[in-house]
Amino acid sequence: MAKHHGTKPWPLVVLTACPLHGHMTGTLQLATTLHAKGFHIAFAHSTLNPPDPTNLPPDFIFLPLFDHLTAVDDSRSFTTFLKEINNECKASFKEHLIRLIGEGNKSIVVIYDNNMFFAGIVALDLNLAAISFRPNSAAYLPATLARLQLCQQSRFLEQDFVMNEMVPNYHPIRYKDLPFSGSPIEDWKELVAIFNRHPRPSAIIVNTIKSLEHEALTLIHNHYNVPVFAIGPLHKIKPTGDATHLKGDTSCITWLDKQSPKSVIYISFGSLATLDANVLTEMVWGLAQSNRPFLWAVRPGSVCGWEWVEFLPEGFLEETKDRGLIVKWAPQKEVLSHFAVGGFWSHGGWNSILESVSEGVPMICQPFIADHMVNTRYASYVYKIGIELEVFERGEIERMIRKLMVDEGNEIRVRANNMKKMVEIALESGGCSHDSLDDLVRFICSC
Structure with a gap:
């Protein structure tokens, strides 16, 4: 029976995770956190590195996305990986959403890993709310924007900069700290094109703490002009067992x-x-x-x-x-x-x-x-x-x-x-992460 928030039924929350271990871990923690708050959860995942359902709530719905990726390693181009996974998973994700809507789910909210931006595009095409989840630090987005900005100006770290110098307007980041500093220039030109395809989300969730990354969170809010919810650290809110493909030796x-x-x-x-x-x-x-x-x-x-x-x-x-x-x-x-x-x-x-x-x-x-x-x-x-x-x-x-x-x-x-x-303190009642999570629950229900 559907749960209700006020007079509305609670939405079905459909999450999709990038198969990188750290991203999968964060998205599973978010899924179990929202499940504990009362939401029904569907979890869309690549056939590469799928989650282990035995350590997750039994009423999770799993939605396999069909791709042909066989491994993730740092020897491959990250740009190639992003293009492949977004191109190959899009069709099956759309089929899952259309089926869920056809089964009578009147209210669906999609939460997608920022690397899996195809899910945001599909959700908005179907007039669904699309919330971006960033399992990275808040500071990583401004650093990425700085790197993309340089690339759009046809300026590249390998050619134009002293790597130990600070990036103007991005204190305390040095040029050497910018992401993928060793990537080929052609990769970066492609990444700019990919970044420009990212949809504008309805809101953004970050696995961080407001009191830790206040300035970076403000930059994210100003850049996207949508609500930003800092609800970390998620592993402390709702711990999960080893639900990923890597199992610890106890x-x-x-x-x-x-x-x-x-x-x-x-x-x-x-x-x-x-x-x-x-x-x-x-x-x-x-x-x-x-x-x-x-x-x-x-x-x-x-x-x-x-x-x-x-x-x-x-x-x-x-x-x-x-x-x-x-x-x-x-x-x-x-x-x-x-x-x-x-x-x-x-x-x-x-x-x-x-x-x-x-x-x-x-x-x-x-x-x-x-x-x-x-x-x-x-x-x-x-x-x-x-x-x-x-x-x-x-x-x-x-x-x-x-x-x-x-x-x-x-x-x-x-x-x-x-x-x-x-x-x-952030996780206690009245703390910034505790209150931000409550705000997120209200936001999802309002969708």
């Missing part, structure tokens, strides 16, 4: 239970980044020389040319066997909330930043692609809860680990704990 929690408080550095570079063997050699020996306990999640295939940990130099495992553990994937939220974890060496993905901030864990950030550079810049330069790793030499890496875990660890940890309290 045995590492038992290992952490045996370690001293705040002694372990946790290392994970996310679901997409691949590491160069030469950089890795310096990382490995810097880690060994630091003499710190570590938990390292090494995703199979994440090291160029190797299946898993065969890249490790001879003697490393023997030298570190009493203080180190390597797993294929870790249950990150549990790890970061564990008493033994005192630092997080990360790629700087937004989910990782939010999860670290929420637990008061200071960071070493080693950015790779996309939004990693922007997030790292804010974590290290603005929030000052982390340090950026820019020199890949074992002595420097050892120094950075000691700086985070010993030398300056207390100062950084104080700031990280203050941010943890800020998150807790």
Whole structure:
């Protein structure tokens, strides 16, 4: 039986997620959050990296979108990936919506990952409300707009700029922090064309906290002139189990239970980044020389040319066997909330930043692609809860680990704990994220 908001039945909320792990995670968290608020949920997903329904509410409706993608990796052009997934998923998404309307769903609201803009186009064609969901930081959009603006002026980072200089009007972003700084110029020309095809959404949802990113959220609102709802961190509002294709090895929690408080550095570079063997050699020996306990999640295939940990130099495992553990994937939220974890060496993905901030864990950030550079810049330069790793030499890496875990660890940890309290306040009744979520529920019902 349909639920009612005032005199109107509650809409069916149809969400669509990008198959990138971080995007899928955020969209599933949003879906379960809205479900807990009383909405019926349909979840449209690519056949690549589909969600695991066993860890999701049993009344979710799943809508497969038909594409021919077989893998997502950072060696492919992101522009090509965007074009393919938007072109191939559009027809089946439209068929699903027409069928749902035909089945008597009088009120449907579409929430689409900003990478899956085809869903916004289809929704508006069918006179449905289309809300854009941004699982990235709010600061990532202004950085993307700056990059697109330069491209439209036929100015390219590779040719025209000193990379360490600040981008005018986009403080504190440097040219080197702009997304996809290493992408070919032709890719960027195509991205401008793709960006211009994005529909104007009815509203925008961002997985962030107003008190953390107030200025960037204001820029988003001014650019689109639609309501903007900052409702993060979503993983703290409605936690989900491992509903994505990557499953954490929970045995590492038992290992952490045996370690001293705040002694372990946790290392994970996310679901997409691949590491160069030469950089890795310096990382490995810097880690060994630091003499710190570590938990390292090494995703199979994440090291160029190797299946898993065969890249490790001879003697490393023997030298570190009493203080180190390597797993294929870790249950990150549990790890970061564990008493033994005192630092997080990360790629700087937004989910990782939010999860670290929420637990008061200071960071070493080693950015790779996309939004990693922007997030790292804010974590290290603005929030000052982390340090950026820019020199890949074992002595420097050892120094950075000691700086985070010993030398300056207390100062950084104080700031990280203050941010943890800020998150807790935002989620309480009367807090900015709590109230923004209530506003979002009212907005969806008004559609």
